[in-house]
Each structure stands twice: as C-alpha cells, then as structure tokens.
Amino acid sequence: MRGVNHAHTWFTGRTTAALRDIKALGANTVRVVLSTGDQWTRNDTADVANVVAQCKQNKLICVLEAHDTTGYGEQGAAVSLARAADYWISVRSALTGQENYVIVNIGNEPYGNSNYAGWTADTSAAVQRLRSAGFEHTLMVDAPNWGQDWSFTMRDNAASVFAADPNRNTMFSIHMYGVYDTPAKVSAYLNAFVSARLPILVGEFGDMHSDGNPDEDAIMATTQSLGLGYLGWSWSGNGGGVEYLDMAYGFDPNSLSAWGQRIFRGANGIAATSRQATVYGG
Secondary structure: OEEEEEOHHHOHHHHHHHHHHHHHOOOOEEEEEEOOOOOOOOOOHHHHHHHHHHHHHOOOEEEEEEHHHOOOOOOOOOOOHHHHHHHHHHOHHHOOOOOOOEEEEOOOOOOOOOOHHHHHHHHHHHHHHHHHOOOOOEEEEEOOOOOOOOOOHHHHHHHHHHHHOOOOOEEEEEEEOOOOOOHHHHHHHHHHHHHOOOOEEEEEEOOOEOOEOOOHHHHHHHHHHHOOEEEEOOOOOOOOOOHHHOOEHHHOOOOEOHHHHHHHHOOOOHHHHOOOOHHHOO
16 A cells, blocks of 8 residues: 545535545555544545545545544543444444445554553454454554553554454554664564564654654655555644645645655655556556
8 A cells, every 4th residue: 555644524615625635646545534423523424435436436445434533542532442432333334335445443553551451452352352243354453652652552463353353454653753763673564464464554654753753764665665554644624733744735636745855755755656456457
C-alpha cells in the first residue's frame, strides 16, 4: 500500500474531491476515518457504501477505520473494540461483496498508555466476532499505546491474534510518530514482523510530531526495502495544534506542504513507488 489518510467523518463534504486528488498524485490506497457515532457523527450504512463506491471509482483500495476507539483505557470518551465490532456489524450490508476493494481496520489506536494489557484479548475477540458475523474481508488491527506499541504488546502477541482469525487474514498496523525517531528503531520493529512472517504496514506516520521527531526517511526507505505498505497522516484538515501534519493546505492539491511534497514526490515516495492494485488492472 502506498497512500494517505483522509478524515472523512469530519469533512464529509470534502471526500469526493479528496479521493480524486489523492489518486491523481499517485496513491493506490486511502485510509478513511469513520465514526461509530459514540464520539462524532455516525457514518451510516449509506454513507459507508458511498465512500466505498468513490474509492472504487478512483481505483483506490479503501481502508475503513473506526476512530472512536482512539486511546481507549486512557481517553475517557473512547470506546472499546467490542463497540467498534458492533458498528461494523451494523453497516455490514455496505461492505458485503466488496472484499476485493475494502480492508476493515477495526479500531484506530484502540488503547492509550493505560490498561493496554487488554489489547490482545480484546483484539482477538473483535476479529472473531467479525468472522462469526460473516465478514470475509482482510481485517487490520492497530497497535496500543496510541498506535505506537512502545510496550511491544502487539509485537509480542501478534502471532496469537493472527492465529485467532479462522481465515488467517488479519494484518497489523503500527503508527510511527515520536517513538520511531531513528532508523534502528524503525528497522527493528518492522523486521520483527517480517521475520515472524506476520503481515504489517505503517498505517500512520508524519514528518514531525508533538511527541518527538519521527524519521520519515527511514520509515519510507525501510518499508520500500521490505516490501511493506505505508499510509501517511493526513491529507488535510488537521487541528488542535497538529496542523503541520496537513499534506495539502486547505484540501488544495496544488498547494502541498513540505510534508505533502515529501510523501508524494520525495525519495521512496508515493509517486515513485506506488502501483495501482491488480484488482483495478494495475
């Protein structure tokens, strides 16, 4: 995967243009922010179906994520992975038959830095619930510790989560921000999964962050050398002091930030390394 994140649930009116522009810049995948309705306005079945249709129209693989789980156990408003599974089951009719085009990312950053020992059991249970409900999609699961897995909870328990999936079709997503500030840290984490023959991608990363300075050059070079995916955060619309993570100022593809230029046009970037998915004739 070579692509970016788009904050659909907060900018539903921007999605049509955003997906078109992200594709035009060379991406083959987009990770789309959705809400279960617990923290933000719920993206209902019709809206999810529309997002999937637009991804397909633009020949993008569609990674759909439920954002309301972010920081569960530490962030008081966050909901559990069980609640995220309820949401996916409620919108399943929008996803059935789309297995070749859609990856279900069960919950974004599903634990913060507290109580994260529950990640393994909760993630396995959510995977099994979706399989029992009839989901045949590739499932994606995020790491705890706000996605960064500094505790190595996901790394050390990924094999058991993978084995809990009767379809053996679960992949793991690490978010690389300030914890991953050297090439050695990036390489060690990703190679642990490669050596274990467990599928992983970098589901979010930036070129700077409030918790430290992620090594975006190492992230992009290492994923390229290992044949792994990356999805940068994020296209546009960031607030709360992290506006620097916008790739396009004001959703304008002709006004890319330094971060946008880096990920789309730089070394090991999207334009140089992305290939359209074979399901679309790539």
